[in-house]
Amino acid sequence: MATSELDKYSKPSVAVDIVVFTIMGNELKVLLIKRGQPPFAGQWSLPGGFIQIDEQLEGAALRELNEETGVRDVYLEQLYTFGNLNRDPRGRVISVSYFVLVDSTKIKPFVTGKENISEVQWVSIEKLPSLAFDHDKIVKYALRRLRYKLEYTAVGLELLPDNFTLTDLQRLYEIILSQKIDKRNFRKKILSMGILEKTKVFKKGAHRPAMLYKFKKAKPISTFRGFKFEG
Amino acid sequence: MATSELDKYSKPSVAVDIVVFTIMGNELKVLLIKRGQPPFAGQWSLPGGFIQIDEQLEGAALRELNEETGVRDVYLEQLYTFGNLNRDPRGRVISVSYFVLVDSTKIKPFVTGKENISEVQWVSIEKLPSLAFDHDKIVKYALRRLRYKLEYTAVGLELLPDNFTLTDLQRLYEIILSQKIDKRNFRKKILSMGILEKTKVFKKGAHRPAMLYKFKKAKPISTFRGFKFEG
DNA sequence: AGTAGTAGTGTATTAAATACACTAAGAAAG
DNA sequence: CTTTCTTAGTGTATTTAATACACTACTACT
Numbered sequence: 001m002a003t004s005e006l007d008k009y010s011k012p013s014v015a016v017d018i019v020v021f022t023i024m025g026n027e028l029k030v031l032l033i034k035r036g037q038p039p040f041a042g043q044w045s046l047p048g049g050f051i052q053i054d055e056q057l058e059g060a061a062l063r064e065l066n067e068e069t070g071v072r073d074v075y076l077e078q079l080y081t082f083g084n085l086n087r088d089p090r091g092r093v094i095s096v097s098y099f100v101l102v103d104s105t106k107i108k109p110f111v112t113g114k115e116n117i118s119e120v121q122w123v124s125i126e127k128l129p130s131l132a133f134d135h136d137k138i139v140k141y142a143l144r145r146l147r148y149k150l151e152y153t154a155v156g157l158e159l160l161p162d163n164f165t166l167t168d169l170q171r172l173y174e175i176i177l178s179q180k181i182d183k184r185n186f187r188k189k190i191l192s193m194g195i196l197e198k199t200k201v202f203k204k205g206a207h208r209p210a211m212l213y214k215f216k217k218a219k220p221i222s223t224f225r226g227f228k229f230e231g
Numbered sequence: 232m233a234t235s236e237l238d239k240y241s242k243p244s245v246a247v248d249i250v251v252f253t254i255m256g257n258e259l260k261v262l263l264i265k266r267g268q269p270p271f272a273g274q275w276s277l278p279g280g281f282i283q284i285d286e287q288l289e290g291a292a293l294r295e296l297n298e299e300t301g302v303r304d305v306y307l308e309q310l311y312t313f314g315n316l317n318r319d320p321r322g323r324v325i326s327v328s329y330f331v332l333v334d335s336t337k338i339k340p341f342v343t344g345k346e347n348i349s350e351v352q353w354v355s356i357e358k359l360p361s362l363a364f365d366h367d368k369i370v371k372y373a374l375r376r377l378r379y380k381l382e383y384t385a386v387g388l389e390l391l392p393d394n395f396t397l398t399d400l401q402r403l404y405e406i407i408l409s410q411k412i413d414k415r416n417f418r419k420k421i422l423s424m425g426i427l428e429k430t431k432v433f434k435k436g437a438h439r440p441a442m443l444y445k446f447k448k449a450k451p452i453s454t455f456r457g458f459k460f461e462g
Numbered sequence: 463a464g465t466a467g468t469a470g471t472g473t474a475t476t477a478a479a480t481a482c483a484c485t486a487a488g489a490a491a492g
Numbered sequence: 493c494t495t496t497c498t499t500a501g502t503g504t505a506t507t508t509a510a511t512a513c514a515c516t517a518c519t520a521c522t
Contacts, residue, residue, distance in 0.1 A: 005321055006244045006281075006321050006322045006323075006324070009244075009281060009283070009284070010284045011242040011243065011244055011245065011284070012242065012245050012282065012284060013237045013240075013242050014242065014243050014245060014325055050237075050240060051243065051314075052240070053240070053241045053242070053243060053323050054316060054323070055316075056314060056315065056316060057312065057314035057325070078311065078312065080309060081288065081309065081312045081327050083282075083287060083288035083327070084287065085285060085286075085287060090236050090237050091237045092237075092284050092285070093237065094245055094288070094327075096312050096314070096325075165500085166500085166501090167499075167500075182480075182481070182482080183500090183501085183502095184481095184482085184483095184501085184502070184503080185479075185480065185481080187501080187502085188479095188503095189478095189479085204488090205488090205489085205499085206488085206489055206490080206497090206498070206499085207487075207488060207489065207497080207498045207499040207500080208486070208487040208488055208489090208498075208499050208500045208501085209487070209488070209499095209500080210499075210500055210501085211500085211501090396469085397469085397470090398468075398469075413511075413512070413513080414469090414470085414471095415470085415471070415472080415512090415513085415514095416510075416511065416512080418470080418471085419472095419510095420509095420510085435519090436468085436519085436520085437466090437467075437468085437519080437520055437521080438466080438467045438468040438469080438518080438519060438520070439467080439468050439469045439470085439517070439518040439519055439520090440468095440469080440518075440519070441468075441469055441470085442469085442470090
């Protein structure tokens with residue numbers, strides 16, 4: 001590869017950091033890892049790492065996420081690129097951050113052993129510890145984007161199983177937006193979007209069975225009014 | 232600086248590219264430069280260049296813009312980071328793109344001579360030539376973002392002089408969105424936002440004088456529902 | 463004095479968002 | 493088998509926002 005011209009100046013390192021959201025219990029959670037080596041050894045941080053020279057940015061995000069937590073097959077979207085001079089004590093590191101939504105019934109993160117990581121944990125957004133690097137800022141930004149997108153895209157459906165009740169979906173909105181929503185108005189609006197389809201199957205349980213819904217077609221959500229790009 | 236650990240792997244180069252929009256005549260225009268050296272010598276491209284190792288990303292964008300076109304003191308916002316493997320024939324270059332809006336009555340781009348650039352030109356968005364690298368894609372993305380933000384932020388005001396008539400503002404919206412807008416409805420809506428203030432001065436001209444308006448306060452626009460971050 | 467051209471204004475209609483309360487279905491307990 | 497508990501499911505009236513639409517006001521120019 002003819003990189004000689006590019007090598008005249010010293011280059012920054014480029015990393016990816018990934019904010020993985022899920023809904024568990026009645027909480028919005030973020031996937032964190034506990035670092036096993038410096039800098040910030042023993043501290044919680046976002047999954048992520050350096051990109052390889054012959055690797056796409058999105059590919060790097062997916063690879064790091066999988067290597068560190070076993071998570072794969074997810075909805076991914078670029079967030080923002082953070083480049084403050086002092087964000088990494090080792091030197092100049094620019095981080096391209098990504099935003100991932102997963103269904104917690106499908107995805108079970110674990111310590112893979114491929115990386116020097118001592119723990120992998122879902123942590124409630126309400127109880128986040130102080131994170132390594134500038135990861136607090138990245139999470140804050142990701143949360144803002146999630147709330148924002150939820151209001152006029154169907155991105156939230158990425159957080160649910162294939163079949164779900166309208167009550168499940170409403171609870172998801174309430175958890176993420178931290179506010180009560182009127183049941184009738186919510187149903188009216190979400191159904192009027194025309195993106196859901198009845199499955200004719202009911203969720204059985206202790207009380208009145210609820211109709212299960214699913215997406216129409218192959219989840220056309222991701223790029224609707226959104227910011228996904230560069231295929 | 233302790234970069235030894237970071238130097239174990241080969242690093243990509245990191246560049247910034249800037250999409251500068253303005254309104255001139257009755258057209259939306261983008262600022263282009265004609266490259267004076269390979270790759271893509273003689274071809275039009277966006278202003279931009281490599282970041283320095285001790286320089287903020289935004290700072291690099293502003294510096295490159297100024298060095299190449301003389302433009303400074305502008306509204307700047309990060310757009311997206313493009314990292315396809317083959318986007319630069321010289322090797323692996325990741326580009327953090329930025330979005331700039333300027334008032335064409337204040338800003339006069341020129342060939343500074345500091346860089347190997349043969350021309351600097353405003354080019355109508357309708358008549359863009361094929362651009363170097365993946366800059367077509369970047370412009371397309373920037374335009375989408377501009378239209379999108381225009382609909383629910385006051386970002387468009389960055390394109391106007393300090394004092395402007397409501398007709399000026401409406402024309403700006405019509406040009407960017409490529410559609411006619413009803414005068415009475417436009418005025419009702421824009422005034423109901425409460426962001427404009429009458430100056431009590433009139434714009435004189437060949438016909439009935441129009442009231443000049445200005446922003447309230449110190450242009451609080453930029454970060455409203457937007458995506459600006461990392462101060 | 464008249465003409466040309468832009469500035470400025472209000473109301474009626476339609477569509478969307480909100481507020482609000484009861485009945486239905488099944489499981490569990492007695 | 494009757495009652496109780498808990499969640500599912502539904503409609504209408506009100507308020508607010510978006511749209512459609514046409515004339516008068518002001519100044520410069522001839």
